[in-house]
Amino acid sequence: MTKTVRQREKEDYLGTMYAMKRKDHQIIKAEIARELGVSAAKVDRLSRELTEEGYLQRDGSRGLFLTPFGLSKGQEWMERKRCLTEFLCLVSGVDRSLAQENACAIEHILDERVLMGIRMFMQSRHTYSYTMRESDxxxxxxxxxxxxxxxxxxxxxxxxxxxxxxxxxxxxxxxxxxxxxxxxxxxxxxxxxxxxxxxxxxxxxxxxxxxxxxxxxxxxxxxxxxxxxxxxxxxxxxxxxxxxxxxxxxxxxxxxxxx
Known part of the structure; x- marks a missing residue:
């Protein structure tokens, strides 16, 4: 099923939030806006929608936190982008930054069966080795x-x-x-x-x-x-x-x- 623009934005938002939490344990909306290249107003709108859908919650100081459901989905979408990035590096030989840029552009339009096939390929490749660059x-x-x-x-x-x-x-x-x-x-x-x-x-x-x-x-x-x-x-x-x-x-x- 084709995803709406809003669905794609939410996936990018949750994946970015999960990556921030994993690195800093703190989620800052201004950094999300800067990372995704969107306005603060759009981040506010997406935050409200994701809170209503059970992905986010706020504390008394209005800080944002991922719920267990949000953590699960954020990890899923971040790992999907990471897997697709490594796949593009492997098959094309381009540098990681270019592969990541392309992965962000195409990840939302790929059928889940295609993504599953890529995951299985990356998990079961056992006929060669390869080098992964710029991976912290x-x-x-x-x-x-x-x-x-x-x-x-x-x-x-x-x-x-x-x-x-x-x-x-x-x-x-x-x-x-x-x-x-x-x-x-x-x-x-x-x-x-x-x-x-x-x-x-x-x-x-x-x-x-x-x-x-x-x-x-x-x-x-x-x-x-x-x-x-x-x-x-x-x-x-x-x-x-x-x-x-x-x-x-x-x-x-x-x-x-x-x-």
Whole structure:
């Protein structure tokens, strides 16, 4: 059945609200308007309709919250868009931002049987692996702190991989803080390790990693996440380079196990 414009707007609204709650635990109407490119008045109208339909509720301070029904539907629509985005990345080879833009444009007009077929394909693909780019960890793991096994390999080595000198310079686990914008923290292994700076590659540019008390901060969005034949994300990689006391930069590949 063809969906009305209003139905499509409600799905976008609930999916956006669910994503906001997952990242911030707070829903702000001004941010929804900015994210969807609509007026504040339209957000108010949709909010009233969704409240009447049982998707939203307000507290005493007029804050907005998703009901259990709204949470369920919001998650469903966000996951549908995410699945379609990954499918378009896989079959077309375009970057994630373009795939997401197209997924937003076509998701509402696809028959549910087509969407189900895409879901089944994405769940049962087991003849190849592929790389998912620019996917923050907050869509894969719950918010909070985690640790992931980490290793460093020489650039250009694959079968077999060859450990780089950074493997001994850093701790063997990356500390992750998963929130609105997730980061991996790489901590030097010992005080004697003289690492003056660390940079990571993002969109073919070298960006300086800020050194914090947890270590060098690398944004999780820079990871190229590899989906293996099992369909599970098994690893994230990103090119990095380190500057030591000798004044020379050395490039390598950071690999983080995400299972």
């Amino acid at each position: 960890l907050n869509l894969m793991f719950p918010e909070g702190k985690r640790e992931f096994p980490a290793a460093f390999f020489e650039k250009g080595t694959s079968h077999p991989r060859i450990l780089s000198e950074e493997y001994w310079d850093f701790e063997k686990k990356a500390k992750a803080v998963i929130c609105r914008e997730s980061f991996l923290y790489l901590c030097p292994a010992a005080e004697k390790t003289e690492i003056r700076a660390l940079e990571y590659s993002e969109k073919d540019r070298w960006e300086r990693a800020v050194r914090e008390k947890n270590g060098f901060a690398v944004p999780a969005r820079t990871l190229h996440c590899i989906l293996r034949q099992s369909g599970r994300i098994s690893e994230g990689t990103v090119p990095i380079r380190t500057l030591k006391e000798n004044g020379q930069w050395h490039e390598c590949i950071l690999a983080v196990s995400l299972i």
